Amino acid sequence: MSEMAQTAEEATVRRPDLSNARLRKRYAAERRFRLYGLLAVLAAVGMLAVLLGSIVLNGYSAFLQTHIALDVHMDETVIMAEGDTPEAMADANYRALVFKAIERRFPSVRDMGEQRELHRLVSGGAPRAIKDMVLDNPALVGTTQTVWVKADDEIDMLHKGYVDRTLPENRRLVNDRTLGWYDSLREADLIELQFNTTFFTGTDSREPEQAGILGAAVGSFLTLFVTLLLSFPVAVLAAIYLEEFAPKNRLTDLIEVNINNLAAVPSIVFGLLGLAVIINFFGFPRSSPLVGGIVLALMTLPTIIISARSALKAVPPSVREAALGIGASRIQTVTHHVLPLALPGVLTGTIIGMAQALGETAPLLMVGMVAFVVAVPSGFTDASTVLPVQIFLWSDSPERAFVEKTSAAIMVLLAFLITMNAVAVFLRKRFERRW
Amino acid sequence: MKVTLYLIALVLIVGFGYWVGRRRAFAVSGGRPAHLHSLPGYHGMFVALWCGLPGVLLAAIWFFVEPHVAEYVLVQNLPAEQLEQEADRLALLIVDVKNIAAGYNVFREVTPELEAAAAAYNRVFEIGRAVMLVVALCASIAGLAIGRRLISPDLRARNRVERVMTVVMIVASTIAIMTTLGIVLSLLFEAMRFFGRVPFFDFLFGLKWNPQTAIREGQVAAEGSFGAVPLFAGTLLITLIAMLVAVPVGLFSAIYLSDYAPKRIRATVKPLLEILAGVPTVVYGFFAALTVAPFVRDAVAAFGLEASSESALAAGAVMGIMIIPFVSSLSDDVMNAVPQSLRDGAYAMGATQSETIKQVVFPAALPGIVGAILLAISRAIGETMIVVMAAGLAANLSANPLEAVTTVTVQIVALLTGDQEFDSAKTLAAFALGITLFAATLCLNVVALHIVRKYREKYE
Incomplete structure (x- = not known):
């Protein structure tokens, strides 16, 4: 009994309470380290949330557009001034109709300068809308119609609450007079938000309320089509050769190192290559989806090759041996057995490569795909732009209204990217085989 | 239009060739296809290749020489006295004539001679292309006839088709090499022309960057100075800031996700981090310019300091966010590659988890992590859109992260997106910057990939 007490005492003498304190310290360090890790993850996820949140907060309002109700008198003497054929009616001065309608709404405004300000309440695209209405239905001529026309982008901003009314007039986007007109329209319920179809059906414009993404989206589609057409077959063929046929020698080693390096070359260098070789040397048309597609194809090639190779590598050798064993040639083995089994993986890699190409600017x-293009491109050699470049161009525009347009375009781009990646994930989940 | 028609005709002929080949093979086998050397389908492909290859090659060659032929015809059609001017002015004239041909307005009196030359230029595209496409189609049809004649029961159709396929595969796998070669040669060629005007060492060590050169001869304007040191310094500053954000966050998230996080959290957070990598850079650029830059300015103002609205800090920080997933996923990989036995050994000695990570796993994974960080640096140096949108154009030589600096990529974009003559020192400077960028990132990549690969082999 006393002996045991003695050994316990000796133990405490040799190692007094110190071990516990040290242990506590070590455990504290452990907890701290763990906390740092958690904080890092939270920081990364938080940044993602802030990024996406700021885009959505800035952009959701661009899907709505402020409209103003005008009682437009379809004055015969104006519309039929040059005759009553559709051509003559198309040439008529619809601006005058719109202006008159606004002036009638605010009869007290007499001063020329003020009237000009008044005209700027509605979008410059309003006369066109009236014209289309009249040409669609000539019976309207001579009647008075209540038409919802687009408001100017500044009124749009005001209505969406982006204009700070407390600022002094000279630092505000909208002056006091316009503010008064806006308020009176608002009290009369003649101004409201409607769904902004122009954003999806229009092309680039200097006027934010008339700008849309259709042209850029079509340009993106054409460009990606060229990219896919070029990079997919070349990448798959190259991957098959390198994985299944290539002898192990210095040349194939060089190709392999080269592909890995090419995947990490800055994308802008591919742009320089495109400019110097494809445009200036081969004389391909500048700004066209054809050239853009070729450049992006060269850029995505390594990505697709690398993922296609790993998909091929994942097919077990027994499959090849069985095919060769019953007398298939090496190419038959690959095309009939290995490639079909690897195809889901190859397609996944291709989609990811395409998503990368879609976001590339x-x-x-x-x-030269930065041109201001108003027409929807109709072919591979037309001047066009793509979605990310459109985002870049709009983000450079000084008008406040382009901020929300840019954010909305980003949301559309991200929606495309998410869809593509979701398809890739689906393919992987659905068709991938574990051997 | 013509090209579309040609492609449709080509597809039809090739399809027809396949059908003819198959039928012919059945015919020559005397109704017993087992007597053929190859399956009838291979005879079909054999004839289809005979249809396709010669014609397509002809058409492809024409498309590459077409612009050069057209330009030759254009020069031949210019009046003789116009040809006797300096090469530069002649090149300008040729560009103008091409613009006339395309129907654009030019700053030059359009004489009938020029119009004639433009018309001749257009004719090459109209007539020449039509003739060549017809010739190519004829070649396809001739190929069909030849291929069909060659078919016999002993024809080793499969071997021939497979040989063609092998050649095509080899060509496809050399395209990557060709691309690299194309990049190096084109950049080098243009950069050489630049260094013919601006001495190499002035470019590499010059302290002043101001690429404004005289547009017309005799114009009073600055000669333009092309000292790239401020650009290199700006690039390094922004990269450094990006790394200060990305390395700690990326490393610690990798550690947390690989060693601490419960499975469920890992399964949700990893894809979220991958989203960060998938967001287009133009979106980051917009985020930096619209949200982060004003935030930095206000935050700094609270401390009584003044930040430029295009501060290096904002661009660098956002670039850091973009790079987090690169660092974290690559480090995750290398730390997972450290054998479990090393960890088990450390636990057996009584080490806590964090001690194991800090003193065993991390040192073992260090080479791989260094490789990952080098790859991330190379990515940051070559990143373009964030800095174009959020960093400035002013070439300040400054280490202050609150000031505006410019980078190599920003200047390349700035020099090449304006409308100007392709041969000016200004545009050529972009290629000199381009090859510097390419060389720097290539070195980093080679070293990093080598380290990562070496490291992976060590534990396999």
């Missing part, structure tokens, strides 16, 4: 700036 810098190389396309180099090959």
